[in-house]
């Protein structure tokens with residue numbers, strides 16, 4: 001926790017991604033803790049040249065008013081895949097705590113694909129536009145070689161072993177806490193939250209009764225407020241043959257990620 005009080009102090013923790021792994025629900029769940037203060041919107045500070053140029057004084061002004069015993073958390077889900085972000089965050093505070101939410105890389109990729117299809121007009125980068133009007137199957141398989149299309153962004157953003165490397169160059173492993181997004185969404189959110197509280201040095205707060213399983217959504221939700229239609233979609237099934245190929249493709253990367261992070265997530 002920062003020694004400083006009020007607006008102008010920098011965050012104690014950043015949720016760095018992975019995009020579409022459940023980062024928003026993790027932030028919302030942590031926000032229930034009486035000693036947590038969050039930044040609501042994604043600032044996209046460390047992954048954008050123009051925003052980063054605004055400097056740390058701008059960034060600190062976006063932080064909520066907080067006392068010195070509170071934990072301030074910012075989350076931008078795209079930091080994880082931006083290789084310059086770890087160095088920039090390290091320059092701000094080498095002791096900062098980082099939370100990485102991950103989920104089955106194939107499910108994350110599917111969610112990412114349908115997100116871009118829904119919000120194509122809002123996302124501006126050229127590669128996003130190339131993805132629109134193509135099926136997921138068309139993007140995943142290179143039609144010329146009939147091999148997995150390694151350059152498809154959805155695959156790159158699920159290649160956790162590669163993406164974690166720059167973070168591990170700048171931060172010790174113990175400073176990066178991994179939250180299992182599949183467990184948050186489908187199994188035991190309270191267990192994941194208690195581990196995150198411990199990592200953040202917060203007094204234990206989360207109880208099982210803070211959550212309920214929403215049968216309509218098919219997700220564990222916070223009692224008193226589940227997400228609306230913007231989160232938690234039912235996606236069309238992926239071609240089983242392509243799913244099998246993706247499973248084999250991700251297998252090595254997943255094993256490497258498990259070895260680096262010291263835990264097997266079972267995908």
Ligand SMILES: Nc1ncnc2c1ncn2[C@@H]1O[C@H](COP(=O)(O)OS(=O)(=O)O)[C@@H](OP(=O)(O)O)[C@H]1O
Pocket residue numbers: 018019020021022023024025077111112114115184185217219220221222226227230231232233234
């Ligand atoms: N309780 C609950 N309600 C709704 N959705 C839930 C929940 N828990 C986890 N999820 C999963 O979170 C996915 C969105 O992930 P992120 O919040 O990381 O997305 S983002 O990158 O910030 O846009 C979201 O992806 P979509 O299903 O594609 O919307 C869900 O799979």
